[in-house]
Amino acid sequence: MEIARLHGLYAASQSLDRIVLPVLRALAAATGESAAYHVRQEQGESWVRLCQFRVDSSHVVRDHVRAGDLLPNDRGAGARVLIAFGPEAERPRGAKGRKLHDAIRAQGYCALVGGRTGGHLGAGLPMRTAASPRRSR
Numbered sequence: 001m002e003i004a005r006l007h008g009l010y011a012a013s014q015s016l017d018r019i020v021l022p023v024l025r026a027l028a029a030a031t032g033e034s035a036a037y038h039v040r041q042e043q044g045e046s047w048v049r050l051c052q053f054r055v056d057s058s059h060v061v062r063d064h065v066r067a068g069d070l071l072p073n074d075r076g077a078g079a080r081v082l083i084a085f086g087p088e089a090e091r092p093r094g095a096k097g098r099k100l101h102d103a104i105r106a107q108g109y110c111a112l113v114g115g116r117t118g119g120h121l122g123a124g125l126p127m128r129t130a131a132s133p134r135r136s137r
Contacts, residue, residue, distance in 0.1 A: 005041070009052060009068055017053065023127070024055040033057045036065060037127065038078045040086065047073050049082060063120060077110040077124035084110070085126045 020037045027035040034057045041050035049071040056062060065071065073079050083091060084104035091101050104110045109125040 005050075006068065008041075009050065020053050020127070021055070024053055028055040028057060032059070034062055036067075036078070038071070038082065038124075040073075040082055041070065043070075049073055049076070049079050063122075076120075077112045077122035079124075080104055080110040080112070081124035081126055 016037075024035040024037060035055050036051050037053040038049045039052050040047045051065050051067055051069045051071065054065060054067050071079070073082070080101070081104060084101040092098055109123060111121075111123045113121055
């Protein structure tokens with residue numbers, strides 16, 4: 001299973017790296033913070049967040065996620081964005097969760113403090129290519 005996951009990461013990265021990495025480098029340079037590109041990775045009956053690309057900041061203290069790492073699908077700004085812009089059927093049904101994800105879709109991004117781990121600041125936004133359709137908000 002792990003070999004298949006790593007092969008999928010490698011194969012997908014060969015076509016995306018020329019698009020995604022320059023954007024991540026520019027974002028990291030402009031903000032002074034790390035920048036990463038996460039995708040949904042199916043795992044059994046559910047999914048996890050796969051860090052497909054990452055550009056680290058030069059700060060000594062930083063989040064140490066690496067390309068290839070799997071992260072939970074329910075914590076962090078990146079996960080919230082994947083949920084908000086993902087399949088309608090997978091969005092929370094409760095009023096509080098619905099309101100949060102509707103707000104993320106309306107804003108076009110998510111910013112959280114302590115969303116994945118205590119004290120961790122994170123921001124996430126969907127990345128679209130010219131070929132990907134823009135969903136209505």
